[in-house]
Amino acid sequence: MSFAPIIAAKLGLRVTQVETVLELLAESATIPFIARYRKDSTGNLDEVQIQQIQDEQKNILAFTERKTFIEKTITEQGKMTEALQAKLNGASTIIELEDIYLPYKVKRKTKAVVARENGLEPLALFLLAQGQEDPEIEAAKFFNEKITTIEEALQGARDIIAEQVNEQAEIRAQLRRLFEDTATLQSKVLTDKETEAIKYKDYFDFSEPIHKIPSHRILAILRGFLEGFLRMTIAPVEEEAIESIEAFFIKGMSPSSAQIKKAIKDAYRRLLQPSLESECRTALKQKADEEAINVFAENLRQLLLSAPLGTKRVLAIDPGYRTGCKVVCLDESGELLTTDLIYVHEANKIYDSEYKIKQLVKQFEIQVFAIGDGTAGRETEQFIKKLNLGLPVFLVNEDGASVYSASEIAREEFPDYDITVRGSVSIGRRLMDPLAELVKIDPKSIGVGQYQHDVNQFRLKEKLDQTVVSCVNTVGVNLNTASKQLLSYVSGINESVAENIIKQRKTLGSFSSREELLKVPRLGAKAFEQCAGFLRIPKAKHPLDASSVHPEAYPIVQKMAADLGTNVAALIGNETLLKTINTQQYITDQIGVLALNDIIKELQKPGLDPRSELEQFEFANIYSMEEVTVGLVLPGVVTNLTRFGAFIDIGVKQDGLVHVSEIANRYISDPSEALKLGQKVQVKVLEVDLSRKRIALSIKQTEAAPAAGVGGRKDFNQHKRSNQPVKKEEDLSNLNVTDALQALKKKFGK
Secondary structure, eight states: OOOHHHHHHHHTOOHHHHHHHHHHHHTTOOHHHHHHHOHHHHTSOOHHHHHHHHHHHHHHHHHHHHHHHHHHHHHHTTOOOHHHHHHHHHOOSHHHHHHHHGGGSOOOSOHHHHHHHTTOHHHHHHHHHTOSSOHHHHHGGGOOSSOOSHHHHHHHHHHHHHHHHHHOHHHHHHHHHHHHHHOEEEEEEOTTOTTTTGGGGGGTEEEEETTTOOHHHHHHHHHHHHTTSEEEEEEOOHHHHHHHHHHHHOOSSOTTHHHHHHHHHHIIIIIIHHHHHHHHHHHHHHHHHHHHHHHHHHHHHHHHTSOOOOSOOEEEEEOOSTTOEEEEEEOTTOOEEEEEEEOSSOGGGHHHHHHHHHHHHHHTTOOEEEEESSTTHHHHHHHHHTTOOOOOEEEEOOTTHHHHHTSHHHHHHOTTSOHHHHHHHHHHHHHHOHHHHHTTSOGGGSOOOSSTTTSOHHHHHHHHHHHHHHHHHHHOEETTTOOHHHHTTSTTOOHHHHHHHHHHHHHHOSOOSGGGGGGSTTOOHHHHHHHGGGEEOTTOSSGGGGSSOOGGGHHHHHHHHHHTTSOHHHHTTOHHHHHTOOGGGGOOSSOOHHHHHHHHHHHHSTTOOOSOOOBOOOOOSOOSGGGOOTTOEEEEEEEEEOSSEEEEEOSSSSOEEEEGGGTOSSOOSSGGGTOOTTOEEEEEEEEEETTTTEEEEESGGGTTOOOOOTTOEEOHHHHHHHOSOOOEEEOOTTOBHHHHHHHHHHHHOO
16 A cells, blocks of 8 residues: 555645655665755655655554554454444544544453443443433342442443443544643642742643643643642533533433433543543643754754864863863864863962963964863853963853763773863864764753653654754765764764774775775665765865765766866866756756756865854853843853743853743744854843842843944943943954954964
């Protein structure tokens, strides 16, 4: 059976597009490869659309497997009928299948099962018939050893009716819609838990319709519920629910009506409401999980694709107070040159520390400083700047650096150094190439998500891995310098193949061509097809090996060059010649117009890094929360985006929060509509709560403020004297590293 028509209809795509993607996936093609090198076959589907097709295929397979199991089980019971089969065939979701299957499930010893064992099913059928006979007279006919009173008989009959009400698929579907449309989520603090549960104070007496409640509130309440601080209920108005069931079962006023109504109320309270509440809670959790995971994945994508410094000689510092600051010097490729230790917070050691830094800068021809932004980061930055060495200084987000430094990966890379050295190296390398360094760290440790420990961990890992794979293949990888971890995310390469690439590199030296990959153990023709276009070899024998042009297209490029009377090397970068190429002349069965346009674009600027250039940035001259006052306008950097707002680093060790309502002077429902991770912004302080370590900020209120632009050094002392917004002395917001270095070379001669 082909799933393509179903998937195409759901996603609004052509059936042929879906069929092509499913065929390629079945042939072990990866999503980055399909999106990049099979555009003409898929009709230019992007990675998101291809991923959606794959996800829908998994969902349909899960549905089909469950339907097959249910059909087999009911058939084995001898209860399958044409009408029942038709119902199963008409189901479109697993929930619908489960509703139909519910009466046929093997049951534990329920009240209804006991009542049937006591012979009360005929009495239940009598009541449901709703005739004019007296139920009590009929009930007296069912006395036995277990049933000795009329009420016991009627109660047993009601138990059977309640189970039938609960198992009625139409009723469950009807109530499910009522829950979705009108149910509210309510939470209350448990008695005597007010003090322990103070962080959930907002939810001590809370109520909100489930169709309106945002994901972060759902996850917060669920956490409080699971930790035993909050009581949580999800339900519509009970009277409405019961009335809708009665309308289905009650045929009019009869002597049996009262008994059926009692059974319906019992069915709702004891069976239906708890079951649908649990189902609803699961659905809300899944929806909230998916939103939180998507936020995390998008933040991770932006972080991984943040601007790299590039190949510069870096002096990296992992700051510290008592234990000192660990210093490392790295060469242009990130290799460790030397290590040292300085103390910048002890007066009697300042001179020695200054001398060491100056000597290291001179000896290793350092071009840039990288300083971890954690404990003592701002103070260390201040120390370096006072040396007036004329070199750019960057504060580097060190979230996850400690996780890396204690990892097996770090021990493999630096077996002879302790974790402080490894942490400093990670900080320096993270500035040089965030993507290459961050792939060594579990994404959950990077600190750009919300409620990441509360969501479905399997789904989180799956989504984050997909994001890392996408980012690595979007940027491309230098085959001769990439780590094992970075290589393992390349399309078509797994961890063992990545290890074999590293071994071959160490044994035979650097790769000089992509073709040499075919000599790597366990890297066959299929893996080569998938990975080759994403691996770069600068200064390779074949000029196209340094580009994203796939080897399968080399003959086409060579023909283009020959037709223009030149060679491939001369064609690359020659925009005049490239503009004369008529792509229609070079279409093949596998490579069409879309792929050819990509090839021309790549030939214009081969190996171009899609990431932006790194910009210089400076915080205001404040270093602690105590110096932050209401009304102050400061430069900051977006460090995390959630559904409810954006966290901004203003350089005081505690990020401030800009609520979504304070981001823009227009309505936005999601901070990502206006902001990106790493974006430089200007914020106004609205509130400072030292006891709870919270800073409330606004971006939109700075638009009319006379304060400094983003990125300038600020005179905080002047602000304290005049109580006016801080002023700007210089604006470095548009200064990139290349321009800074050129300016410094011109000024200092080197």
